[in-house]
């Protein structure tokens with residue numbers, strides 16, 4: 001048996017151009033061992049794929065349990081107000097209803113759907129820690145272990161991000177319905193973090209990062225202590241400035257806006273991944289871009305919740321860096337997230353040139369590079385010898401693509417492809433999804449349907 005297996009793609013997207021007739025060799029560890037337009041020496045069998053290979057996308061922000069309520073908060077009785085805060089009440093109900101087995105089944109279904117859409121790595125921003133009464137499971141990281149197990153079954157890589165969640169809002173004790181999220185102190189959070197480090201050992205594709213839920217969720221002194229005490233090489237994730245009310249509450253509490261407080265009090269740098277960052281003033285935007293910290297945008301969720309619009313065009317002109325996440329999972333298609341990122345800027349600026357040059361290629365490169373930083377793995381190039389071979393493969397025979405020049409290929413895929421254009425998704429050199437069908441889809445769906453019928457919320 002040959003120790004390196006080979007693929008040939010019609011073209012493969014490098015950082016600055018498409019490599020036509022691309023041969024990729026993958027070693028037994030799933031890493032790229034050969035990358036060239038020249039065939040390997042004779043005698044090797046090659047999987048010839050009539051498709052275009054994009055790098056596997058990085059989903060830098062997920063709350064897996066929320067997938068169980070996707071689409072359920074869209075009925076708005078006339079005369080009532082429905083905003084983020086009323087949605088949050090429905091989300092708390094969902095959070096209180098799932099047990100570990102159900103959480104695993106939901107996450108496995110979700111993660112397999114992510115792979116189907118071309119995500120090959122997810123950062124699970126995980127705060128559903130405790131049992132339904134708020135007590136610790138015998139393994140403090142039981143629920144985190146379930147997320148890792150789900151990722152393993154779905155064949156997606158996972159960065160488990162155990163979240164420190166302590167308070168109800170600025171200066172206030174947590175509400176009873178937040179009881180499954182809470183670590184009372186920095187010490188208690190560290191215990192949870194250490195337990196989480198143990199559970200990632202059960203899957204080669206798992207790694208760890210750390211997190212504060214948001215400035216409203218942890219005492220300011222404890223935020224500083226936590227960030228100072230964590231290993232300097234781990235990514236740090238936090239929600240910040242998602243909602244106008246949150247900005248006002250923060251200002252009322254401490255006289256500073258959330259991003260202002262963060263930049264004044266924490267050593268923001270490229271390991272900081274700031275989720276949403278929706279409401280920023282000019283000073284915050286400039287300082288954020290200069291800090292090296294990166295923003296994680298979740299356009300479909302931000303739109304669904306009515307958060308507001310991040311100032312992307314100005315931020316990128318200032319040198320700002322960003323990745324994407326699917327957050328509540330109301331949408332899990334990375335190409336749709338790219339379109340929303342661009343179109344919401346076009347709608348507010350009345351201009352079409354959100355980004356200079358080939359916007360589609362720029363967005364893919366940026367998402368993949370900053371996304372990998374959010375996972376705490378090597379950013380490298382889109383495809384590189386020594387890095388895992390993870391790819392979304394688009395059908396070269398799809399109607400628009402079969403007659404499109406290489407020059408217009410990336411933009412045609414990003415702005416007009418749907419999932420019917422997908423030939424499949426490769427993780428570590430293995431086809432995990434082919435023609436929209438996951439290798440374990442039957443058992444994953446059965447488990448998911450059983451869990452959802454038990455929860456009985458749909």
Ligand SMILES: [Zn+2]
Pocket residue numbers: 061063125239275327
């Ligand atoms: Zn979130």
